[in-house]
Amino acid sequence: MMLEKNFNPWKNFENYSHEMFSQMSSELVQWPVKLWKAPIVSPYYHKAHLLIAADCSAFSYPPFHEGYSKGKIPLICCPETDFDIMTKLSRIFLNNDIQSVTLVKMDKSCCHGLTELVMQAVKSSRIPVPLQVSTIFVDAEDME
Amino acid sequence: MENFRPWDAPDTFGKVALHPSALQAHLEQWPLKLSRVSSVSPYFHRSHLLIAADCTAYSCLYFHQAVLKHRLLTICCPDMEAERLSSKIMEIISANDILSIQIVRMDAPCCGKLADMIINAVMRSRKDIPIKITTVFAEGENVEGGSGEN
Numbered sequence: 001m002m003l004e005k006n007f008n009p010w011k012n013f014e015n016y017s018h019e020m021f022s023q024m025s026s027e028l029v030q031w032p033v034k035l036w037k038a039p040i041v042s043p044y045y046h047k048a049h050l051l052i053a054a055d056c057s058a059f060s061y062p063p064f065h066e067g068y069s070k071g072k073i074p075l076i077c078c079p080e081t082d083f084d085i086m087t088k089l090s091r092i093f094l095n096n097d098i099q100s101v102t103l104v105k106m107d108k109s110c111c112h113g114l115t116e117l118v119m120q121a122v123k124s125s126r127i128p129v130p131l132q133v134s135t136i137f138v139d140a141e142d143m144e
Numbered sequence: 145m146e147n148f149r150p151w152d153a154p155d156t157f158g159k160v161a162l163h164p165s166a167l168q169a170h171l172e173q174w175p176l177k178l179s180r181v182s183s184v185s186p187y188f189h190r191s192h193l194l195i196a197a198d199c200t201a202y203s204c205l206y207f208h209q210a211v212l213k214h215r216l217l218t219i220c221c222p223d224m225e226a227e228r229l230s231s232k233i234m235e236i237i238s239a240n241d242i243l244s245i246q247i248v249r250m251d252a253p254c255c256g257k258l259a260d261m262i263i264n265a266v267m268r269s270r271k272d273i274p275i276k277i278t279t280v281f282a283e284g285e286n287v288e289g290g291s292g293e294n
Binding site for chain 1: 180198201285
């Protein structure tokens, strides 16, 4: 895919893609999506399948919705910038009847601690909750 | 990857996806997080920036096809990172040749500062950068407030 040299974003409607006006729903059930803003107790957590995703994951994997998000309650976080991910998660697991947890993270080093945090949170809830971990690999040059 | 020399042609650097495939996101650079990305980067040179709130990809089904094409993506959470973000955005705009900025924000109040910050940064830099703002509406029920009741 070659980016057009003469890409002019301000020409009206010439580069509005059809999807921009699509009415298809993302099927988000609960708001907020961010883990640090999400409530500890919520009716949507009852018998829910949680999806804990790194912030960058949906931006890095276009079929994210069909692949991961469908039928699950997403909670997004960034292990690099967020505080107390484990505490918040433990509280959510302790106070609600969670059926399963899916973790989606990136292959980059900043996501490295996320698996451990989620596993600790699941263990501290003492309830047997199945945990699935998926890693998204991105082929982009690291310009940190 | 033979003879990859990004500094030979800085005007077109980063504009070609290296291994295009159907599932590939239209991403050129990493990191995506605005607070982590380096202020001076060859990818910013003559680029069309897309600054998106974290929640937008999860709330917008066709994010990649609708807004991401041809633009350079960075994401942030304006509520959590407000102070760091404004200085970072100022650095990026003043140090690089940005052609345009598109802001994608949620309709939630916590995204309110995002557009303000970016517009202020562009005004202060005195550069002529067109800005477009897109708002994504969240359909989930708002259970914010901790108790699950509004």
